Amino acid sequence: MKENVRVVIGMSGGVDSSVAALLLKQQGYEVIGVFMKNWDDTDEFGVCTATEDYEDVIRVCNQIDIPYYSVNFEKEYWNKVFTYFLDEYKSGRTPNPDVMCNKEIKFKAFLDYALSIGADYVATGHYAQIRHTNGEVEMLRGVDENKDQTYFLNQLSSDVLKKVLFPLGHLPKTEVRKIAKDYELATATKKDSTGICFIGERNFKEFLGGYLPATPGEMQTLHGEVKGRHDGLMYYTIGQRHGLGIGGAGDPWFVVGKNLTENILYVEQGESNPHLYSDSLLASNVNWINEVETSFTCTAKFRYRQKDSQVHVQLLNNGKVQVNFVQKERAITPGQAVVFYQEEVCLGGGTIEEVFKNNQQLLYVG
Amino acid sequence: MIYLDHAATTPVHREVLDTMYSLEKEVFGNPSSIHAYGRKSNYYLDEARRFLADSIYADEREIIFTSGGTEANNLAVIGTAIENEYNGNHIITTAQEHHAIIHIMQYLQKRGFHVTYLPVNQSGQIDVYDLERTLTDQTILVSIMTANNETGIIQPIKDIGELLKDHQAYFHTDAVQAYSMLDLNVKEMGIDLLTTSGHKLNGPKGIGFLYKADHVPIQQMQYGGLQERTRRPGTENFIGAYGFYVAAKLAMENKQVNVETYRSYKNLFLSTLREEEVEFDINGDLDLAIPTIVNISFPGTSVDVLLTNLDLAGVAASSGSACTAGSLEPSHVLKAMFSFRSDRVNNSIRFSFGSANTEENVKEAALRVARVVKKLVN
Numbered sequence: 243m244k245e246n247v248r249v250v251i252g253m254s255g256g257v258d259s260s261v262a263a264l265l266l267k268q269q270g271y272e273v274i275g276v277f278m279k280n281w282d283d284t285d286e287f288g289v290c291t292a293t294e295d296y297e298d299v300i301r302v303c304n305q306i307d308i309p310y311y312s313v314n315f316e317k318e319y320w321n322k323v324f325t326y327f328l329d330e331y332k333s334g335r336t337p338n339p340d341v342m343c344n345k346e347i348k349f350k351a352f353l354d355y356a357l358s359i360g361a362d363y364v365a366t367g368h369y370a371q372i373r374h375t376n377g378e379v380e381m382l383r384g385v386d387e388n389k390d391q392t393y394f395l396n397q398l399s400s401d402v403l404k405k406v407l408f409p410l411g412h413l414p415k416t417e418v419r420k421i422a423k424d425y426e427l428a429t430a431t432k433k434d435s436t437g438i439c440f441i442g443e444r445n446f447k448e449f450l451g452g453y454l455p456a457t458p459g460e461m462q463t464l465h466g467e468v469k470g471r472h473d474g475l476m477y478y479t480i481g482q483r484h485g486l487g488i489g490g491a492g493d494p495w496f497v498v499g500k501n502l503t504e505n506i507l508y509v510e511q512g513e514s515n516p517h518l519y520s521d522s523l524l525a526s527n528v529n530w531i532n533e534v535e536t537s538f539t540c541t542a543k544f545r546y547r548q549k550d551s552q553v554h555v556q557l558l559n560n561g562k563v564q565v566n567f568v569q570k571e572r573a574i575t576p577g578q579a580v581v582f583y584q585e586e587v588c589l590g591g592g593t594i595e596e597v598f599k600n601n602q603q604l605l606y607v608g
Numbered sequence: 609m610i611y612l613d614h615a616a617t618t619p620v621h622r623e624v625l626d627t628m629y630s631l632e633k634e635v636f637g638n639p640s641s642i643h644a645y646g647r648k649s650n651y652y653l654d655e656a657r658r659f660l661a662d663s664i665y666a667d668e669r670e671i672i673f674t675s676g677g678t679e680a681n682n683l684a685v686i687g688t689a690i691e692n693e694y695n696g697n698h699i700i701t702t703a704q705e706h707h708a709i710i711h712i713m714q715y716l717q718k719r720g721f722h723v724t725y726l727p728v729n730q731s732g733q734i735d736v737y738d739l740e741r742t743l744t745d746q747t748i749l750v751s752i753m754t755a756n757n758e759t760g761i762i763q764p765i766k767d768i769g770e771l772l773k774d775h776q777a778y779f780h781t782d783a784v785q786a787y788s789m790l791d792l793n794v795k796e797m798g799i800d801l802l803t804t805s806g807h808k809l810n811g812p813k814g815i816g817f818l819y820k821a822d823h824v825p826i827q828q829m830q831y832g833g834l835q836e837r838t839r840r841p842g843t844e845n846f847i848g849a850y851g852f853y854v855a856a857k858l859a860m861e862n863k864q865v866n867v868e869t870y871r872s873y874k875n876l877f878l879s880t881l882r883e884e885e886v887e888f889d890i891n892g893d894l895d896l897a898i899p900t901i902v903n904i905s906f907p908g909t910s911v912d913v914l915l916t917n918l919d920l921a922g923v924a925a926s927s928g929s930a931c932t933a934g935s936l937e938p939s940h941v942l943k944a945m946f947s948f949r950s951d952r953v954n955n956s957i958r959f960s961f962g963s964a965n966t967e968e969n970v971k972e973a974a975l976r977v978a979r980v981v982k983k984l985v986n
Binding site for chain 1 (some may be wrong): 887912913916919930931932933934935936984985
């Protein structure tokens with residue numbers, strides 16, 4: 243039955259998508275591997291930096307005997323992901339390009355491309371699961387707690403998810419590695435990629451500085467005591483400890499806020515400094531995978547790989563929500579995603595805009 | 609699958625295969641050895657060289673076997689440039705050359721040579737007057753391909769040769785696509801250097817030759833033994849050369865028939881697309897193209913989606929070139945003919961006809977192309 247079902251799988255040249263492709267092929271689908279080239283970068287010899295990854299895609303596709311292609315989304319990526327990425331840093335926030343890449347590239351541009359080559363489904367090697375119940379489609383966390391990637395997939399709509407397969411969602415990463423080794427896939431022992439794809443192994447600060455002007459300024463405590471200089475507000479994120487260069491005795495120093503108008507970075511002392519804590523937030527661009535009540539209790543993640551926290555969600559107008567925390571949360575960061583869960587089900591998520599304590603907006607971006 | 613990509617490479621002719629197979633089994637001597645084994649191998653190398661020289665009205669001594677077109681181009685262009693540096697440092701080529709010329713030129717620019725890239729018009733041809741105006745007393749080499757690999761457009765080779773007759777600049781032409789389709793007489797056409805390749809005319813891969821007129825001094829590109837009179841050291845690929853000879857012989861003997869047959873395939877392909885009411889434009893002037901190649905723009909489509917769909921529908925065609933990560937690059941040839949802003953650089957496909965085709969499969973391919981294009985446009 244499945245041999246007439248065409249699945250187009252996004253392959254990065256990593257072990258996850260390699261195994262995902264293999265599993266789909268074993269399940270009997272007609273599988274087509276596609277490498278997405280999203281970033282234009284060539285080394286001094288005119289060789290794309292993506293070449294090695296693409297070559298791995300070719301090796302794996304040859305091994306599992308599926309056709310493969312490469313598709314170019316550099317323009318889309320620049321316009322939809324990279325521009326957003328820079329704009330957010332310009333506003334003193336900490337963007338999440340992976341969330342945007344999934345929303346605009348992998349599950350939009352790529353999905354459109356896949357459909358245009360006759361795909362019935364698109365697949366990726368993400369650790370997430372899809373459940374079809376009573377005509378509804380839900381997204382569930384990946385079985386491997388450590389690897390669950392629903393946080394990055396929070397912006398997908400149910401219409402999109404209907405056309406998606408996540409072949410790895412029910413597997414622990416160790417099992418994925420094992421399958422890759424058992425089948426001697428070319429990527430079996432390849433290191434997992436880390437960091438933001440377009441920056442790669444490069445120094446983040448240097449990279450960002452190449453695109454945005456950095457204006458150094460003062461580092462102050464919330465009481466106005468000058469503690470040193472910062473290299474440009476965009477280089478810092480809330481709760482950051484390293485790279486501040488404040489010496490002296492006592493507890494370590496942390497970033498607790500930014501003043502964009504006056505170009506001041508606020509710092510305070512102590513891992514659990516009260517200024518790092520908040521009790522509610524306002525999020526925008528909220529996507530609900532399926533309909534929700536206007537007011538409800540659930541759990542939420544404010545950053546990737548964090549444990550869930552109990553929250554209360556109140557829907558507001560214009561796709562905004564107010565999220566109240568049961569317990570105070572540390573270092574909530576504007577620009578990052580807040581993602582909601584009911585047990586294993588990912589309900590959706592949005593972008594953190596404002597952060598409050600005792601109804602007072604914090605200086606996280608100001 | 610239907611193969612419409614003969615400009616990329618061609619299937620090896622049965623007779624070529626059989627000949628090479630029996631040679632591989634029976635003859636293995638090193639053509640440079642002085643004993644009987646060597647002489648036997650050398651016999652085949654000589655046979656091949658004689659015929660290939662005759663095929664372009666050259667002398668045997670003027671044929672240098674190489675591993676193919678790219679190597680022949682490197683030897684011709686870099687070898688001539690470096691050897692003649694003391695006469696000037698200016699080279700003229702066109703913006704629509706194969707990458708095996710363009711990238712060589714970029715290398716020479718880094719080495720201090722000045723390179724002029726002549727423009728082409730929308731028909732795909734250069735204006736010989738542009739060439740005339742660009743020539744200086746510093747010009748040492750002009751390299752202009754005979755027929756383009758993406759569009760099939762033929763350049764006015766004879767006029768160029770005529771123009772350069774009284775100029776110091778040597779004239780190189782990359783005839784990889786044209787060799788089996790056009791009558792090339794290097795003496796009459798004023799060609800000093802000419803590149804060919806075996807696998808484009810149903811011969812084996814890994815063999816080609818550079819014709820280098822006796823009077824052209826060149827610098828060798830690799831060093832080793834005395835083979836090919838030191839111009840291209842390395843144990844001779846005599847079986848490849850002989851396979852190339854058999855393929856070229858067949859191609860020359862059947863040239864008229866092939867030209868007519870492949871042209872009729874092209875016409876059938878185009879007329880079927882018209883019957884199917886597919887919207888398309890031909891890139892370049894059809895009357896100026898070799899019979900095997902046509903480059904077609906399909907408004908409202910994009911080349912990567914188009915090619916992938918065609919592949920999945922069992923039609924093998926291609927477009928410009930891909931980067932090292934497989935992603936298709938806008939064609940520099942079409943950019944040269946139109947503009948980098950033109951939709952044509954992103955929605956055009958090259959179809960090339962040849963020995964793997966029949967009237968039936970060309971017709972069927974056209975129908976499949978029509979289906980795919982209509983689906984994508986709607």
